[in-house]
Amino acid sequence: MAAAESYPDDLKYHEEHDWARVERDEAVLGITWFAADALGELVHFEPPEVGSAVMKDQSYGEVESVKAVSEVIAPLSGEVLEVNEQVVDAPETVNDDPYGNGWLLRIRVGDSGEVDALLDAGAYRELLAQQ
Amino acid sequence: MVPFAGWEMPVQYEGVIPEHLAVRTDAGVFDVSHMGELEVEGPRARELLQGALSNDLDRLEPGQAQYTLLTNEDGGIIDDLIVYRVGECSYLLVVNASNRATAYAWLKEREIPGSDVRDVSDECALVAVQGPRAIERLGLPPAPAFTFAEDSVDGVEVMVNRTGYTGEDGCELLCMSEDAVRLWDAVLERGVVACGLGARDSLRLEVCYPLHGNDIGPETDAISAGLAWACALDKEFEGVDVLRRVKEEGPERRLVAFVMEEKAIPRQRMAIEGGGEVTSGSHSPMLGIGIGMGYVPAAQAKAETELTIDVRGRPRRARVVKKPIYKREE
Numbered sequence: 434m435a436a437a438e439s440y441p442d443d444l445k446y447h448e449e450h451d452w453a454r455v456e457r458d459e460a461v462l463g464i465t466w467f468a469a470d471a472l473g474e475l476v477h478f479e480p481p482e483v484g485s486a487v488m489k490d491q492s493y494g495e496v497e498s499v500k501a502v503s504e505v506i507a508p509l510s511g512e513v514l515e516v517n518e519q520v521v522d523a524p525e526t527v528n529d530d531p532y533g534n535g536w537l538l539r540i541r542v543g544d545s546g547e548v549d550a551l552l553d554a555g556a557y558r559e560l561l562a563q564q
Numbered sequence: 565m566v567p568f569a570g571w572e573m574p575v576q577y578e579g580v581i582p583e584h585l586a587v588r589t590d591a592g593v594f595d596v597s598h599m600g601e602l603e604v605e606g607p608r609a610r611e612l613l614q615g616a617l618s619n620d621l622d623r624l625e626p627g628q629a630q631y632t633l634l635t636n637e638d639g640g641i642i643d644d645l646i647v648y649r650v651g652e653c654s655y656l657l658v659v660n661a662s663n664r665a666t667a668y669a670w671l672k673e674r675e676i677p678g679s680d681v682r683d684v685s686d687e688c689a690l691v692a693v694q695g696p697r698a699i700e701r702l703g704l705p706p707a708p709a710f711t712f713a714e715d716s717v718d719g720v721e722v723m724v725n726r727t728g729y730t731g732e733d734g735c736e737l738l739c740m741s742e743d744a745v746r747l748w749d750a751v752l753e754r755g756v757v758a759c760g761l762g763a764r765d766s767l768r769l770e771v772c773y774p775l776h777g778n779d780i781g782p783e784t785d786a787i788s789a790g791l792a793w794a795c796a797l798d799k800e801f802e803g804v805d806v807l808r809r810v811k812e813e814g815p816e817r818r819l820v821a822f823v824m825e826e827k828a829i830p831r832q833r834m835a836i837e838g839g840g841e842v843t844s845g846s847h848s849p850m851l852g853i854g855i856g857m858g859y860v861p862a863a864q865a866k867a868e869t870e871l872t873i874d875v876r877g878r879p880r881r882a883r884v885v886k887k888p889i890y891k892r893e894e
Contacts, residue, residue: 474580497847499847
């Protein structure tokens, strides 16, 4: 079952519809409900390799629905510590639980200053309202 | 909604996957009113069509339909279509929306005294109801595939064509444009799931029905495309000489079906190592893997051949399979 629309307050957001849950020097990344809903049921996640670097504002992977391919943009720079294999095996997990089991990557944050530049939930909701 | 051949078409209603599964397990309905309808009538209508279409028209009795190709002088495919023999001297051609004008002009140019070609697309609407329970849900009597009959669905007069583009049982209901909304609502009321273009594409790809503009076109010939079964090479029609030659010499490349052996979804225009190209690709909701069709050199066309597809720079393994890719377990 696809999740209901939500944008949790404890997350940071990137305007390309990605979120980050920052905990000390690590962050968990994923795509927002809005992105998952726009794509439709995901059927493929092409992740980066563990140990590789992701760059803020740049693509680190791809998600695909039956009809569409979309790049996933990194909200923060860092080193990939873990890929969510549950999403690799069952991509629809992202639609079901975009902020929980549907996370995509865990990274070591390279520059904690980047975190401050991200949107909070209120600002992200405003951005969506303008679209 | 997306623009498609001058129409605004829904890609999906509830979602491509649930719509796809509805058609495979129960019944789904597609508004395919964008398709073109050409009427060809007159004592010499048969002669005109027999010289323009690839399949043998003489195998059709009134009340029967046939998959056939409109070919050009090079044996290329101007359009693939279904011809219905409506009466002794009267035929209906249901053509692709994007080829409606071309197909009409092509036939009109070749009109002979005693044959009359008319484009009646704007007067007609077409609603495809597909799936193992489609006929039952519509309350229609059973009938063989590729036949048609006049009937009505909840008071709407329709021509019930036992044809479709999903590999499932079902029908395509042809009605007057002004009755289309009433028919659509009546079909939904009967518990049939509304389906969009997305599911239509994934359904037809699983059963390897070619899509004109993707898998076949004026530059591709029927033999290479695996459509020799729809070509009566023992009769005369446009481009038949070329097709006979390709058949005799063997095509240089063939349209094959393949499944991905690694996690990846093939897409149109991706390169296949060895000189091939993907012409249609998607995720198969029934098989849960990436599937596709594409042209490969004849040497790579045998079932079980390993292919390598360039998925945006990443080489991914695929395997040629016999068509159709998906077949319902009996």
